[in-house]
Amino acid sequence: EDQVTQSPEALRLQEGESSSLNCSYTVSGLRGLFWYRQDPGKGPEFLFTLYSAGEEKEKERLKATLTKKESFLHITAPKPEDSATYLCAVFSGGYNKLIFGAGTRLAVHP
């Protein structure tokens, strides 16, 4: 069964303290891994798509990387406004079925 597992569940950082979030996946034939950001009480917002091992994508303080078994979302020198839940997702069984991990709740304190 296709599965997405994210760790840690929650992460607390001081402003400027870099760290990484993990997304491990088990899927038959990866057709893309996707990162989303979700603010409290809001719908998720798309961040990145990664298609193949070794690929990297960057956006401001965020960098996503992909291996054959997992993806990392690296946060460099985070700011309080980076506080959110970060979700990863993969296609499962077809392009109309995107399955999500439970997310990592990131809190960045000044």
Add this chain to the structure above:
Amino acid sequence: SQTIHQWPATLVQPVGSPLSLECTVEGTSNPNLYWYRQAAGRGLQLLFYSVGIGQISSEVPQNLSASRPQDRQFILSSKKLLLSDSGFYLCAWNPLAGDTGELFFGEGSRLTVL
């Protein structure tokens, strides 16, 4: 530009009562439409998706149903709510080609069943 609207934003319903959540998309044609549910501390669970008017695929057996009466309208319904139906319901869309993994989500509808 494309926009997606969901309503109501918040709903408190007694067990056994009916439910209707609505979602409309503007600024695009023939979108794929999705209903997800997010329980507290859990990931998003895909409930239904639709690739066209009247075409509904159900991912999880439950007492919920979905309908797509118009191209850009998606409705989530229940005849009798259960306590376990409480959660944050999210509607989403992507273009019909749909292979980018980029979904556009609405603001969500928070349902509490008492």
